[in-house]
Amino acid sequence: MTTTSSAEHTRRDFLFVATGAVAAVGAAAAVWPLISQMNPDASTIAAGAPIEVDLAPIAEGQDIKVFWRGKPIYIMNRTKKQVDEARSVPTASLPDPASDQSRVKEGHDQWLVVIGICTHLGCIPIAHEGEYDGFFCPCHGSQYDSSGRVRRGPAPLNLPVPPYAFVSDSKIKIG
Amino acid sequence: MSGPSTYQPTNPALQWIERRLPIIGLIHSSFVAYPTPRNLNYWWTFGGILSFMLGVQIITGVILAMHYTPHVDMAFNSVESIVRDVNFGWLLRYLHSNGASMFFIAVYIHMFRGLYYGSYKEPREILWILGVIIYLLMMATGFMGYVLPWGQMSFWGATVITNLFSAIPYVGDSIVTLLWGGYSVGNPTLNRFFSLHYLLPFVIAGVVVLHVWALHVAGQNNPAGVEPKTEKDTVPFTPYATIKDGFGMVCFMIFYAWFVFYVPNYLGDPDNYIMANPGVTPAHIVPEWYYLPFYAILRSIPSKLGGVICMFGAIVVLAFLPWLDNAKTRSSRYRPLAKQFFWMFVVTCILLGWLGGKPAEGIYTIASRVLTFVYFAYFLIVLPILSRIEKPRAVPNSIADDVLAKYGKKVVSAIAVLVLAGGLIAGGVQDARAQEHGGPTPPSLKWSFAGPFGKFDRGALQRGYKVYKEVCSTCHSMNLLYFRNLADEGGPGFTAAQALAVASDVKVKDGPNDAGDMFERPGRLADRFPAPFPNEQAARAANGGAAPPDLSLMAKARNYDRGFPQFIFDFFTQFQEKGPNYIDALLQGYVDPPPADFKLPEGAYYNKIYPGHAIKMPKPISDDQVTYDDGTPQKLENYAKDVSTFLMWTAEPHLEARKRLGLQVMVFLILLAGLLYFTKKKVWANAH
Structure with missing residues (x-):
C-alpha cells in the first residue's frame, strides 16, 4: 500500500469525512427527541x-x-x-x-x-x-x-x- | 483492560491527568490498540450491537420513567398519555418496547455464535458464565418491564410467572406472598417491579463491564478457533473492528427501525391494550416471544415442580457448557458432527419456541416433550460423547492462514434462516393469541392509513366521529380522548374553534366551588370525552350485565388469525390493520334471524364475526341512521368503514407522524449504512 496515489488518498479522506459527518448529524438528530420530551406535554399545555x-x-x-x-x-x-x-x-x-x-x-x-x-x-x-x-x-x-x-x-x-x-x-x- | 498501558498522551494536560488516573490509557488499550483477530466475521459484531441496545434501553427507559406512574389505577393510562401527549413519547415508548425484542434477538444470535465457534472453551469459561448471568438478568428485567404497562397480559403474565415459585416445596407459597407484597398481584407488586426494573439494567451494565474485562484478558475467539500467535494474526481494534461493528450496528438499526416505525405492535400482544382486570383471564396466556422455548419446556413436564426445575435447568445447563463439551477443537467449522448437531439444536430451539405459542394440548404436548428431551440431550449426552468420539478436521496453523484460505461465506443464508425462524415464532404467538378470537376471518379492506406512506382520510375521520358521537357514544366510553385531540395534527382536522364548540356542548362536572358544592360547566378543550355511565357497575346494569368496553384502544386490542405463512408476509407488507378489519366486519356481521342450528342465549344477538357468535351488543347501526353532510351514501358499509377509521385514529393518534418520521429515519440509515460499507472496505483493503 505504499504506492497509493494522492488522488486515491483524497478520495479516501473524503469518504471518511463524509461518513463521519453523516454519523454526527444522525447522532445530533437522535438527541432532539430525548431533549424535547422534557418540555411540557400536550395535556399540561x-x-x-x-x-x-x-x-x-x-x-x-x-x-x-x-x-x-x-x-x-x-x-x-x-x-x-x-x-x-x-x-x-x-x-x-x-x-x-x-x-x-x-x-x-x-x-x-x-x-x-x-x-x-x-x-x-x-x-x-x-x-x-x-x-x-x-x-x-x-x-x-x-x-x-x-x-x-x-x-x-x-x-x-x-x-x-x-x-x-x-x-x-x-x-x-x-x- | 489487559494490564498497565504503555500509552503516553502528547498533550501536557492529558499527561497531567494520565499520571493521576490512567483512564485515557485504559480506553486506548481496550478500544484502540487492542489486538483483535483479523478473521472475525459479522457474527462478531453482535457484542457491539448488544452494548448499543443496552444503552438504548437505559436511555429510553430513564426517560419513560420520568413520565410513568407506577400505580394500578394510573399505570395503564400513564403509558397511554406518554404515547399520546409527551413530545415524541410514542417514539420513545416504541423504541423501548421493541428494543427489548431487538435486545433478545441480538443476544440469541450472540449466544448461538458462541456455541458454534466454541467461545466458551478454555480460557473463556468465566467470560461465558458471565454471559449466562447477563442473560438471566435480561430475562428478569424483560419480564418485570412487561408488567409495567399494566395491561391484561402484563397482569396475567405476572401472576403466572410469580406462581412458578409456588412450586418450591414447603416455602413456595411464602415466597410468592413475599414477591407480591400482598395476597395477589397488586399495587405493591407493581411498585417493586418498577423499582427493580429500573435497577437491574444497571446491574446488567456492571456485569457487562466484567464480561468485557474477561474478554479482553482472554482475547476474542475467532471463527478458526486458534489463538493469535504473531502480529500478522491481529489488527488493532480501531479502526478495523470499530468500523466493522459500526456497519453491523447500522444494519441492525435499519431492522430495528422497521419495527419501531412501521410494525410497532407486530411483536406485542393486543390483549395488552386492555387494562388489567383481575377478574378475567385471557383465554391464552402467552409470554413474550423470547421466553417461548422455556415456556414450552415448562408446560411439557406433567409435574408442577418438575416443570419449573426443567425450565430453570434449561438455562442453568448453559453455565456448565465449558465442562460438558471437552473437545479440544473449538470451532464447529472443523467438527463435522458437532456442526450438524449444532444446527439440529438451533432447529430444536426454534420449534420449542413455536410450540410455546401453541395451546398445550394433544400433539403439541407430545412434540414439546420430545423436543425438551432433545434440548437436554444436546448438552448432557451429545456434546460429552462427541468430544470423545469425534475426529475433527485439521485446524489452520494460524489466523493468517485462515484468512488466506478464504473460508466460504454463508452469512446471507444464515440470516435468511434466522429471519424465517423469527417469523415462525412470532407467527406462532399470533396464532395462539388469535385462537381466543376464534370467529371467521374478517376480509382485509383497503385502508388509506395502511403501508409506509399511509395517511388518514380526513373525511372518513370526520364522518367516523359523527357515527361514534351519534351511535357508539351512547353506550361506549372513550376515556383516552380529549376534545383538544380533535384539532390535533394528523387527526380529523377540526379547527381549534370547532373543537371548542364540540367541547362546550358538553356539561362537565367540576368543583367543589368556594361553597363546597360540585357544579356543571361547559366543557373545555382540556376535558376528556364524557363517559355515558358514571362507573362500570352502572354501565353493566344498563346493558344487560355486559359493560360496553372503552373504545379508545379498540382498534389495537382486537386480533384474529392470519395463518401461516401470511403472518411472515405481514411483517414485510407492514400489515397492521387487523383491528379496523375486525371492527368493520363486526358491525356488518349481524345476521337476523340466526342460523337454524344455532342456539342463541337469552339477551344475545347473532354475529358471524364475533368469536362464539353470541354478542351482547344489539345491532348498533343500520342504513340511513346517521346523516352524512358530504354526500357519502348513508349505507351500513360506509358507516362501518368510517367509524373503524376513526377508531384507528383514536388508538394511534400519531400514526401519520410515526410513518413520516420513519421514512426520514430509513433514508438516513440506508445512506449511513452505504457510507459505512465503503469506508469499511477502504479501511480493510490493506488488511486482507
Whole structure:
C-alpha cells in the first residue's frame, strides 16, 4: 500500500469525512427527541389554557388568590387609599420604575392583578402586609407596595402582571 | 483492560491527568490498540450491537420513567398519555418496547455464535458464565418491564410467572406472598417491579463491564478457533473492528427501525391494550416471544415442580457448557458432527419456541416433550460423547492462514434462516393469541392509513366521529380522548374553534366551588370525552350485565388469525390493520334471524364475526341512521368503514407522524449504512 496515489488518498479522506459527518448529524438528530420530551406535554399545555375569574364576590379592600399554570395570581380590589398611595410615589425613585397606571387596566383602576411570586427567589409574598400597604415576602423580607412594585429588600423586580383582559366589568380572563 | 498501558498522551494536560488516573490509557488499550483477530466475521459484531441496545434501553427507559406512574389505577393510562401527549413519547415508548425484542434477538444470535465457534472453551469459561448471568438478568428485567404497562397480559403474565415459585416445596407459597407484597398481584407488586426494573439494567451494565474485562484478558475467539500467535494474526481494534461493528450496528438499526416505525405492535400482544382486570383471564396466556422455548419446556413436564426445575435447568445447563463439551477443537467449522448437531439444536430451539405459542394440548404436548428431551440431550449426552468420539478436521496453523484460505461465506443464508425462524415464532404467538378470537376471518379492506406512506382520510375521520358521537357514544366510553385531540395534527382536522364548540356542548362536572358544592360547566378543550355511565357497575346494569368496553384502544386490542405463512408476509407488507378489519366486519356481521342450528342465549344477538357468535351488543347501526353532510351514501358499509377509521385514529393518534418520521429515519440509515460499507472496505483493503 505504499504506492497509493494522492488522488486515491483524497478520495479516501473524503469518504471518511463524509461518513463521519453523516454519523454526527444522525447522532445530533437522535438527541432532539430525548431533549424535547422534557418540555411540557400536550395535556399540561392544554391545562394551561386561559381561565375566567368572576370578580363580583371580591369586596373593596379584599383580595383572592387563584392558580393559573400552577402559579398563584393575586387579584386585589384596592381601596381608594391604596390607589392614591401607589400613584403619589415618584416613579423614578423606585428600584424598578413603573407607573401604577401601566400595571392596571384603564377604567378598572382599583383592580390589581399580579403573579404572587417574589422576584427574589420565588417565595409567595403575603398580601396586606409590610409597610407599603401591599405585599410582604416572609422569606427574605422583600416589600411590595399596593401596585405590586418592589420598594425594599433583595427582590430586584416588581411582581409581574400576567396577561389578562376584562371580559366584562366583573369578569377577567387570565392568559 | 489487559494490564498497565504503555500509552503516553502528547498533550501536557492529558499527561497531567494520565499520571493521576490512567483512564485515557485504559480506553486506548481496550478500544484502540487492542489486538483483535483479523478473521472475525459479522457474527462478531453482535457484542457491539448488544452494548448499543443496552444503552438504548437505559436511555429510553430513564426517560419513560420520568413520565410513568407506577400505580394500578394510573399505570395503564400513564403509558397511554406518554404515547399520546409527551413530545415524541410514542417514539420513545416504541423504541423501548421493541428494543427489548431487538435486545433478545441480538443476544440469541450472540449466544448461538458462541456455541458454534466454541467461545466458551478454555480460557473463556468465566467470560461465558458471565454471559449466562447477563442473560438471566435480561430475562428478569424483560419480564418485570412487561408488567409495567399494566395491561391484561402484563397482569396475567405476572401472576403466572410469580406462581412458578409456588412450586418450591414447603416455602413456595411464602415466597410468592413475599414477591407480591400482598395476597395477589397488586399495587405493591407493581411498585417493586418498577423499582427493580429500573435497577437491574444497571446491574446488567456492571456485569457487562466484567464480561468485557474477561474478554479482553482472554482475547476474542475467532471463527478458526486458534489463538493469535504473531502480529500478522491481529489488527488493532480501531479502526478495523470499530468500523466493522459500526456497519453491523447500522444494519441492525435499519431492522430495528422497521419495527419501531412501521410494525410497532407486530411483536406485542393486543390483549395488552386492555387494562388489567383481575377478574378475567385471557383465554391464552402467552409470554413474550423470547421466553417461548422455556415456556414450552415448562408446560411439557406433567409435574408442577418438575416443570419449573426443567425450565430453570434449561438455562442453568448453559453455565456448565465449558465442562460438558471437552473437545479440544473449538470451532464447529472443523467438527463435522458437532456442526450438524449444532444446527439440529438451533432447529430444536426454534420449534420449542413455536410450540410455546401453541395451546398445550394433544400433539403439541407430545412434540414439546420430545423436543425438551432433545434440548437436554444436546448438552448432557451429545456434546460429552462427541468430544470423545469425534475426529475433527485439521485446524489452520494460524489466523493468517485462515484468512488466506478464504473460508466460504454463508452469512446471507444464515440470516435468511434466522429471519424465517423469527417469523415462525412470532407467527406462532399470533396464532395462539388469535385462537381466543376464534370467529371467521374478517376480509382485509383497503385502508388509506395502511403501508409506509399511509395517511388518514380526513373525511372518513370526520364522518367516523359523527357515527361514534351519534351511535357508539351512547353506550361506549372513550376515556383516552380529549376534545383538544380533535384539532390535533394528523387527526380529523377540526379547527381549534370547532373543537371548542364540540367541547362546550358538553356539561362537565367540576368543583367543589368556594361553597363546597360540585357544579356543571361547559366543557373545555382540556376535558376528556364524557363517559355515558358514571362507573362500570352502572354501565353493566344498563346493558344487560355486559359493560360496553372503552373504545379508545379498540382498534389495537382486537386480533384474529392470519395463518401461516401470511403472518411472515405481514411483517414485510407492514400489515397492521387487523383491528379496523375486525371492527368493520363486526358491525356488518349481524345476521337476523340466526342460523337454524344455532342456539342463541337469552339477551344475545347473532354475529358471524364475533368469536362464539353470541354478542351482547344489539345491532348498533343500520342504513340511513346517521346523516352524512358530504354526500357519502348513508349505507351500513360506509358507516362501518368510517367509524373503524376513526377508531384507528383514536388508538394511534400519531400514526401519520410515526410513518413520516420513519421514512426520514430509513433514508438516513440506508445512506449511513452505504457510507459505512465503503469506508469499511477502504479501511480493510490493506488488511486482507
